[in-house]
Amino acid sequence: THLLFVDAFLQNNRLDHVTQVMGYHPTYLDIFLRTQNFILRGDGPLPYDYRHFIAIMAAGRHQCSYLINLQKQEFLLQGGDQTWLKGLSKIPQKLRDLYDINKILAHRPWLLNKSHIEKLTKGKDSWSLAEVVHAIVLLAHFHSLASFVFGCGVNEELDHEGGHQHRLNMASSNPAGMLGSSPRTIPTPVSDKDDPWVTKLPSVSPSDQEVGVETLMQRMKSLSERSEEFSQEEKVKRFEHVESQSAELSSGLEPLTQVKADIGQFVDDPTFLYQDFARRGEVSDIPTFRVQ
Template sequence: MSNLVSYFLPQEHIKTLTGETRFPNASEQEVYERVTEEIMNTIGRVPHHERIMGHFPLYLEKHYEVIKKLFCSDLSISYLWRYYIAYMAAATHRCEYLMRLEEHFSRTIEGDWFEETEEIPQKLMSLGKANVKLAHRPWEFSEKDVKDLLIQWNSNELVLALTELCQFHCLSGFVFGVGVAPEPDLPLVNHKEPPSPIIKTTKSKTNIAAILKGHTEHSETDDYISDSSEDLHGYEEDIYFSRIAGDSLCYINYPMDCISRPFNASEFRFADQAYFILEKMVPEFSESIWNRIRTAIAMTYDYVGQDSGIETGPLRRAIWNYVQRVYGLQYDDYNYTDINRFLKINTKKYIKKIACFPETVTKQDWVNIEIDLTYDEMIHLNLIICEARFEAQLVYMLHAVQRALDLG
């Protein structure tokens, strides 16, 4: 069995679980050892995606707090159903790696699984339409969708289920974005590994450190929306994965010229209105979600590539706001010309693929990103992308919940 952890990251770069000092900072070392040991003791392994997250121990800690509360706490939805909801969500992006893991955990930890489609309760399958909408067009998720689901679900368990769907849509993005390889004992059945391409770097890398320092001239005249990433698209429907997801829906670009928007993003932010609803409906782990999102965007070692002492906040905010703008969320207090300043075309393409249709990401995309980043910085980039998408999905979902339940 192969011990390969990632198709994109060199195996020698992956931090080992035991036997060596892995971090220059003693506190990070302690967090890494404590959290990976807890994961190992709980589920019998540290899955490949969490080993890669472990390059940022503080993020891994916050991530595992969310996962632990989702799957190790007494909640209003049964354990079996929670595993299947994660399974459904991963299917929207054909993320068989996560699907195999969730099925494995349900069988080994809970001793149960749905062997046939006919065994799946209608209440659980009713999530299918919401699942694909939130995954591919969250701006179309509406008050009516929530009200239709409330016929079978109570409000608290519904918000829990929808939040879990969003969680595993975004986690699928991380898996594909860093090229996570299958677990040795859980080979993929319905996914063919693409042949190794001849990787060619098509464009030179941007000296992002110099831009952050303000040492290079740049143009702010381009409209960042009008870039070639707009013609990207996902795969056509796959019957196997659509059946598991519960419905089918193809991604489309957010209609930028749309006059009628569901709401003004500056007036319904996650940090304010949306989080209030999340805290009210799923108090068990709303704070953990908040902490993880904030950790992803705030993490920095103040260096880019080989350059130290760099304030990377503007770059992190450009990535975050580009992802959310792709999902139709635009804020009055952000200067969107900064996106063109920091993110060139191939960088935007890579980011958009991870955020919108991660199943299409290739190693060529990874290599051709136009920012000169270290392997760890590429991991951080992926964490930012996935948390920005997670927040965007939550905002759309919670706005629809607010309207349906008249919580405004």
């Protein structure tokens, strides 16, 4: 893992949080780093600044500020035009034409068909087939990576807005916050007792813990005995009833379409979101195969 971290640092000029999380699975991290390095920095038909801006567009569909901030820096390091970062209205038409495929792949990939590809490969500012393939690989990669970031709760990098900053309790003799030569002026971390936001948990003795575990085991045993009283048919009916209730709840939820200003400039048509394409009891016009 240490060698992989070294490689990641040399590739990205930082050891980002995603790499650190994936470090718990070295085999996967090795494949991930080689794949991402190839599609972003390896041989390919797309210019390097295009690659990173496509990554920004993909992350924007999922409102993943973490990836957007990382790719902004990479975009500028590759000589990208800074005016592009002001929003989609400032980018070349060729990249704008890719946006329909971006939002479809992000939210309703089953709607993608050959007409979307043909639209890109014909007319003014057309894409070559190799460029389309490269762009779609980038979009799919960063769509899935955004899900990984959210699923693992990855925080912003330290140098990004919203990144975690370690709070320091500066000595009263040093109000300017500057380090002095005296040990008394060295900042010390804020202790829990000085932090009003830290909740003090009551101490639990070992005997209380044992009693709690025994009580929990007894409850689990009683629940398992109760479940054995029901027949298989009754269990199926109960499951279907709960499933139908959850489906009704999910269908009644309104999607969130409000987008932060720093993300919204990379998002067009924020109301285009995921929709269930195969609801039970309804006839779908889209031929799909869904694993139950």
